[in-house]
Amino acid sequence: MLYIEESNKSVQEVVDAIQAIVPNYKFGVLHIHNPKETLQSKGLDFNTECQILDVCNPGIAKQLLDEDMSLTSIMPCKISVYDNKGQTTIAMNSLVQLVDDINPDLIELAQEAQDILLEIIEEVK
Secondary structure, X not given: OXXXXXXXXXXXXXXXXXXXXXXHHOOEEEEEEOHHHHHHHOXXXXXXXXXXXXXXXXXXXXXXXXXXXXXXXXXOEEEEEEEEOOEEEEEEEOHHHHHHHXXXXXXXXXXXXXXXXXXXXXXXX
């Protein structure tokens, strides 16, 4: 499942807002990917504003990894913010579904993290 929200803010305004509030939820932004800049640096014509934030709650991450290191394949969590024909869109894959595919025993912990991430998205939109 893909969670999608729209915002009247610009892509950069949403990204800045996420960076500002994630510490309030014990999350951090580990890295921000910018496909537009990356593709243009490779000589490709790509002009769509898009930023992908790698976000993580260290406590939850440690609990998940203590149980199953294969979960590293879906970590850190990603929140994508992009321009979709003039509308800023915020998107995130279902962490619960991703964890369920790997280790269904950890769904409750994944749900906890997902609920927080959805609350962050709701606050910044």
